[in-house]
Amino acid sequence: MAAPGPLRRLLVKPELGALVGAVVVFAFFAVQSATFRSARGVANWLDPASTLGIMAVAVALLMIGGHFDLSAGVMTGTTALTVGVVATQFRQNLWVAIGVALLVALAIGFLNGWLVTRTGLPSFIITLGTFLMLQGLNLGLTKLFTDTVTVSGIDDAPGYAVAEWIFASRVEILGAELRVAVLWWLLFTALATWVLLRTRFGNWVFATGGDEVAARNVGVPARRTTIALFMTTAAAAWFVGTTLAVRLTSVQANTGIGQELIYIVAAVIGGCLLTGGFGSAVGASLGALIFGMTQLGIPYLRWDADWFYFFLGAMLLLAVVANRLVRRYAEAARR
Amino acid sequence: MTGEPGGAQEPTAPLLELRNVGKSYGSVIALEGISATVRAGEVTCVLGDNGAGKSTLIKILAGVHGADRGSVLLDGEPVSFGAPRDALDAGIATVYQDLAMIPLMAIWRNFFLGAEPTKGWGPFRRFDAARAKETTRHELAAMGIDIRDPDQPVGTLSGGERQSVAIARAVHFGARVLILDEPTSALGVKQAGVVLRYVAQARDRGVGVVLITHNPHHAYPVGNRFLVLNRGRSLGEFAKADISRDELTRLMAGGAELDALAHELERPAH
Amino acid sequence: MAAPKRLLALAVAAPLLLAACTTDGGSSSEGGGSGGAAADAGDLTFSVVTHGSAGDAFWDVVQNGAENAGEDLGIEVDYQSDGDPQRQAQLIDAAVNQDVDGIVVSLANPDALEESVRAAVEAGIPVITINSGGDRSAEFGAIGHVGQDEAIAGRGAGEQLAESGATNVLCVIHEAGNIGLEQRCSGASEGLGAEVATLQVDINDLPGAQSAIASQLQGNASVDAVLTLNSAVAAVAVEAVADAGSEAQVAAFDLNEDVISGIQAGDIAFAVDQQQYEQGYLPVVMLKLYAENLNTVGGGQPVLTGPGIVDADNVDEIADLASAGTR
Numbered sequence: 001m002a003a004p005g006p007l008r009r010l011l012v013k014p015e016l017g018a019l020v021g022a023v024v025v026f027a028f029f030a031v032q033s034a035t036f037r038s039a040r041g042v043a044n045w046l047d048p049a050s051t052l053g054i055m056a057v058a059v060a061l062l063m064i065g066g067h068f069d070l071s072a073g074v075m076t077g078t079t080a081l082t083v084g085v086v087a088t089q090f091r092q093n094l095w096v097a098i099g100v101a102l103l104v105a106l107a108i109g110f111l112n113g114w115l116v117t118r119t120g121l122p123s124f125i126i127t128l129g130t131f132l133m134l135q136g137l138n139l140g141l142t143k144l145f146t147d148t149v150t151v152s153g154i155d156d157a158p159g160y161a162v163a164e165w166i167f168a169s170r171v172e173i174l175g176a177e178l179r180v181a182v183l184w185w186l187l188f189t190a191l192a193t194w195v196l197l198r199t200r201f202g203n204w205v206f207a208t209g210g211d212e213v214a215a216r217n218v219g220v221p222a223r224r225t226t227i228a229l230f231m232t233t234a235a236a237a238w239f240v241g242t243t244l245a246v247r248l249t250s251v252q253a254n255t256g257i258g259q260e261l262i263y264i265v266a267a268v269i270g271g272c273l274l275t276g277g278f279g280s281a282v283g284a285s286l287g288a289l290i291f292g293m294t295q296l297g298i299p300y301l302r303w304d305a306d307w308f309y310f311f312l313g314a315m316l317l318l319a320v321v322a323n324r325l326v327r328r329y330a331e332a333a334r335r
Numbered sequence: 336m337t338g339e340p341g342g343a344q345e346p347t348a349p350l351l352e353l354r355n356v357g358k359s360y361g362s363v364i365a366l367e368g369i370s371a372t373v374r375a376g377e378v379t380c381v382l383g384d385n386g387a388g389k390s391t392l393i394k395i396l397a398g399v400h401g402a403d404r405g406s407v408l409l410d411g412e413p414v415s416f417g418a419p420r421d422a423l424d425a426g427i428a429t430v431y432q433d434l435a436m437i438p439l440m441a442i443w444r445n446f447f448l449g450a451e452p453t454k455g456w457g458p459f460r461r462f463d464a465a466r467a468k469e470t471t472r473h474e475l476a477a478m479g480i481d482i483r484d485p486d487q488p489v490g491t492l493s494g495g496e497r498q499s500v501a502i503a504r505a506v507h508f509g510a511r512v513l514i515l516d517e518p519t520s521a522l523g524v525k526q527a528g529v530v531l532r533y534v535a536q537a538r539d540r541g542v543g544v545v546l547i548t549h550n551p552h553h554a555y556p557v558g559n560r561f562l563v564l565n566r567g568r569s570l571g572e573f574a575k576a577d578i579s580r581d582e583l584t585r586l587m588a589g590g591a592e593l594d595a596l597a598h599e600l601e602r603p604a605h
Numbered sequence: 606m607a608a609p610k611r612l613l614a615l616a617v618a619a620p621l622l623l624a625a626c627t628t629d630g631g632s633s634s635e636g637g638g639s640g641g642a643a644a645d646a647g648d649l650t651f652s653v654v655t656h657g658s659a660g661d662a663f664w665d666v667v668q669n670g671a672e673n674a675g676e677d678l679g680i681e682v683d684y685q686s687d688g689d690p691q692r693q694a695q696l697i698d699a700a701v702n703q704d705v706d707g708i709v710v711s712l713a714n715p716d717a718l719e720e721s722v723r724a725a726v727e728a729g730i731p732v733i734t735i736n737s738g739g740d741r742s743a744e745f746g747a748i749g750h751v752g753q754d755e756a757i758a759g760r761g762a763g764e765q766l767a768e769s770g771a772t773n774v775l776c777v778i779h780e781a782g783n784i785g786l787e788q789r790c791s792g793a794s795e796g797l798g799a800e801v802a803t804l805q806v807d808i809n810d811l812p813g814a815q816s817a818i819a820s821q822l823q824g825n826a827s828v829d830a831v832l833t834l835n836s837a838v839a840a841v842a843v844e845a846v847a848d849a850g851s852e853a854q855v856a857a858f859d860l861n862e863d864v865i866s867g868i869q870a871g872d873i874a875f876a877v878d879q880q881q882y883e884q885g886y887l888p889v890v891m892l893k894l895y896a897e898n899l900n901t902v903g904g905g906q907p908v909l910t911g912p913g914i915v916d917a918d919n920v921d922e923i924a925d926l927a928s929a930g931t932r
Binding site for chain 1: 781
């Protein structure tokens with residue numbers, strides 16, 4: 001019998017639902033607002049999409065591997081605050097501060113992964129614990145070092161100029177002035193997709209998420225894979241935290257709290273199963289794109305901001321249902 | 336009470352041999368005094384009802400745990416495996432009841448799971464997907480399995496097809512000994528027949544097969560030797576020539592008990 | 606499988622149809638009046654972007670002020686808010702992209718918003734800051750600031766306390782390192798004419814705050830007034846005074862339902878109201894004047910909306926206004 005045609009193959013891809021969703025959301029706002037679809041408007045809504053997207057991609061990888069990281073949001077705050085405190089309170093070169101923040105992030109990621117694989121407890125619970133601890137540490141240590149709830153003056157640190165160029169500058173593309181975070185986001189999405197689909201490690205991620213016991217039985221290093229995935233979300237949090245610190249030059253102690261669920265939602269819109277073993281990095285990025293468009297689309301339509309969450313929830317449900325319908329159609333057609 | 340391998344009938348040396356193997360979990364004796372042989376190109380069936388110790392035996396052969404007593408010999412040399420990976424590396428492949436197949440992943444990904452072929456080096460080392468797909472298609476065909484599309488997720492295959500893919504995988508990766516854990520238990524009659532045919536294929540390719548089952552009707556047609564377990568102890572290891580299917584069944588069920596049960600069921604109590 | 610396909614098509618088509626059919630006011634014609642030049646009130650659009658979180662009662666009053674001003678003056682006012690400074694900056698950028706005629710911003714984290722505010726100013730859009738960041742307002746190029754100067758408000762509270770006969774005042778600071786709160790306490794010292802003792806508590810641990818205040822009162826019987834800087838802390842201060850069996854009067858900053866009923870019941874002596882309704886209303890008026898007549902208000906100084914004192918004399922009328930969402 002012949003292999004299924006190209007259309008069927010396309011339909012079964014996890015990103016399709018998210019792509020349809022993104023097109024619909026874009027059309028919805030673009031039709032009603034000229035500014036939304038202008039070059040400036042596009043640059044505007046790509047901005048929240050990019051910082052969200054970098055995290056969503058990492059969280060999606062972890063979810064495909066079968067786990068959740070509820071500490072991902074607050075970790076962006078931890079790394080941003082670390083950069084700030086080391087640069088301003090300990091008066092180090094900004095790059096030293098950024099390096100320290102990376103080490104801190106990787107250590108926390110390793111801790112998360114190690115605890116999950118050692119204890120066998122659900123990652124939801126373990127990372128919830130980490131989240132609460134970090135929330136307290138962020139506030140407590142900031143107050144300890146600065147006597148306030150904000151760390152500021154990051155732009156005074158030596159090495160700021162280069163850091164700003166790498167993390168916070170703007171690039172002109174096709175008439176739109178994009179923040180460089182957008183380019184980093186696209187790069188990370190491409191990288192994550194390549195790792196997932198074209199490397200051994202990617203195969204192990206799918207396997208560990210699909211059925212960890214079975215994977216281990218055929219020799220997949222499930223434990224190492226899981227720890228690596230947690231360290232990846234931590235590294236992504238480091239990148240986003242550093243971007244925030246360099247861009248805003250002043251970081252609040254409560255940064256990032258509450259974002260962890262949004263990363264998960266973006267990943268789910270992108271086709272990731274909550275139970276693991278299936279999903280896509282491109283899909284998660286499209287989910288983040290939908291978020292960014294919605295977040296700034298609503299002000300462009302002059303709607304009451306209170307409707308933002310309602311709209312977002314509706315988008316999520318629509319996207320997930322559309323995903324399910326499309327895949328069911330595609331799967332059924334194969335038989 | 337173990338059958339001795341006779342020199343005249345079985346000229347080849349055993350590939351895998353168990354000598355008086357025993358295993359206890361705490362104070363519970365799961366296995367005691369088990370001896371059996373497996374030869375290349377032959378099927379040794381391990382039969383027994385539930386609770387007979389079959390899964391403990393598999394775990395020892397697959398390298399999940401070691402035996403507490405007795406020894407396991409591979410090519411005449413005693414071996415002891417620290418992890419499933421060691422057993423795999425020694426050429427002993429185990430196909431578990433759950434098949435170690437990830438339903439959401441494509442057939443070719445499952446086929447090469449844990450042993451992915453790579454192309455390139457350093458950070459550009461990638462999973463050679465093209466070669467994997469081609470090899471999968473080829474190997475399955477060599478086993479007589481016709482899968483339409485190696486990109487299909489394994490979950491869309493029937494139970495029998497999945498078993499066959501698992502067997503083909505084990506054979507491809509150079510398994511010299513193939514241990515099959517209840518491959519037909521969850522299948523209907525026709526599907527079971529299909530799987531047994533692939534077992535025979537594997538046997539004919541020179542693999543030594545250990546077939547664990549509680550169904551003597553499936554075991555008898557394809558087996559060369561039969562090891563019967565009852566509550567952790569061996570009731571004997573028999574060559575096919577030495578035992579009939581009915582005798583095998585009766586032995587498994589505990590012959591006398593079955594007779595008494597039949598007797599009880601026939602005559603109504605007055 | 607026709608059914609799921611049809612459903613999917615519907616899911617895709619419906620929002621598009623909806624979008625095509627609805628014409629939102631002012632959405633298809635972007636950038637009505639250009640900033641700076643004299644323009645008709647009917648063309649004006651102002652954006653208000655604050656750091657309030659959704660459903661925050663304090664900022665709801667600000668939003669009501671701004672939107673009511675828009676209605677009264679025939680101006681379109683769009684209110685957006687987000688507590689996260691990065692997102693607030695993105696909202697300001699969105700307003701600039703829409704070529705609005707004026708922007709009102711609260712500068713809770715001035716550093717984070719600097720780039721976006723300066724970009725607005727550079728684009729020729731007049732900016733007025735409200736509520737916080739008054740000291741950086743002019744530096745960023747804003748044409749005015751509307752808010753409450755914390756030191757002056759503190760002084761007002763101190764004077765009111767002196768009037769009621771207090772001599773030994775305990776000032777409760779509920780957020781470490783918040784300069785504005787410290788300014789309120791030192792302002793109170795000035796207004797009182799005597800040193801004011803401060804007590805650090807944590808707004809996130811109200812029961813702990815209550816015991817801290819109570820033990821302070823028990824340890825020092827000469828304290829005759831407790832000045833709280835937040836309405837939630839005021840409520841627990843009332844409890845603490847009762848716990849300690851003290852005769853001290855309680856004064857509060859910022860109004861909410863509990864504070865209003867506290868004043869009505871006599872538990873709270875007075876509240877310093879920063880009249881945030883005006884922080885929403887006045888900037889709209891100021892931007893209109895600037896747009897039509899290039900007028901500026903304040904002469905380079907902030908326009909102060911507080912302190913407004915609410916005590917037993919005016920609390921009943923204020924209570925009615927509060928329930929209408931304007932106080």
